[in-house]
Amino acid sequence: MSNLLFATPKELTGWLSKLASGKRVMAPRQEGPSVVFRAYTAKELAAADVNALLKRSYSSPKQAILPQCETLVAFKSAKDPEDMSKLTTTVENPCVAEPTVLFGGRPCDARGFVVLDRPYLEGKFKDPYYAARREATVIVTQACPTVLNGCFCNWVGSDPADKEGSDVIFTAVDGGFVFEAVTEKGEALLAGAGFADAADKAEAVAAAHAAAAEALPAPSTLDHVQEKVAARFTDNAFWDKETVKCLSCGCCTFICPTCQCFTITDEGSQLDGRRLRSWDSCMTPLFTMETSGHNPRPTKANRMRNRVSHKFSFYPERYDGYFSCVGCGRCVVSCPVSLDIRHMVKAAVEGCDLVFEDAPVAEPAPVVEAPAPVAEAAPAQNPAPQKPASQKPSKGKSKKK
């Protein structure tokens, strides 16, 4: 038995449906014009078209582990009717770490959690809310079948079939999907799936991975990017020029799989209230406003400098050279005024003004069931595997600067 398992689309949705009867199963879901990660019921999954579950989501899946808004602590106090000076208070920690399968994200999405793990789990103070959800979540990632507008994971030491951060990775091949466990958690999840052995599909998987890697535009060199972005810190003219169109909407940070800032607010009354943690954005003017009225980052240029420097200079400086951008390209395609972090990084490194030729937008071909064998006739064959444009191996795997 190899470590590769094969599932047809029906077997896959059946398995997800079975999982959803005991766990929260989150996957991409079309909602109006957007695709977002949402929980599915077992019934929905049993009837789902698998291609709908494989769409590229506009928002990142980080909400599965770091919710957009969560109650950290809630309290209720009751006065003693006999003695109004006495108060009985009960405090609740409502952290819910529901067993979760996060299905259908891309390798950059899975790597996003590795970026979040460092500030939330490493060091003296661990975040117990994040830790509990991280532990309770199994990440089942699809190797990218194609490259989309804005993708640049190969700039940051990754590729469209990177396994880092995933518990299971699967690849679309003719007639279905090939699954591979990456971690023990992933092995345990696949153990009960009942999928067939797929040792004979290893070549098709390698060819699919090579074709996706080949489709990415050549990466920009990020040699010494940490130092070069840091050296731009006082170059106000550079950041002013790069940021002139910015609307300070914060979209680039809210959809980012690695942006990690939050704010704490209290709501309720003296006798019944809760403390909330909500995502916040360093791109909005009030993020750094101090009680005195002083704002250390009052301009758009100051805030963009912080955002780009955090991804490519501050975070690598703190965490052994690792970037806090995984090259998913969401901020590139979603910015309403088309500001492009690749442009800023490249311009910071090379001191030039560059225009990029981007990869074409391409939707993956739908995966269809293999035809059933026909009685009394030669067995039906799966469609001939499509030859990838090239099988050149992906770029180097260095995750560091």
Ligand code: SF4
């Ligand atoms: S999405 Fe674009 S316009 Fe909005 S804050 Fe980010 S860079 Fe500025």
Ligand code: SF4
């Ligand atoms: S900064 Fe942009 S490209 Fe990088 S991880 Fe965040 S959303 Fe993706």
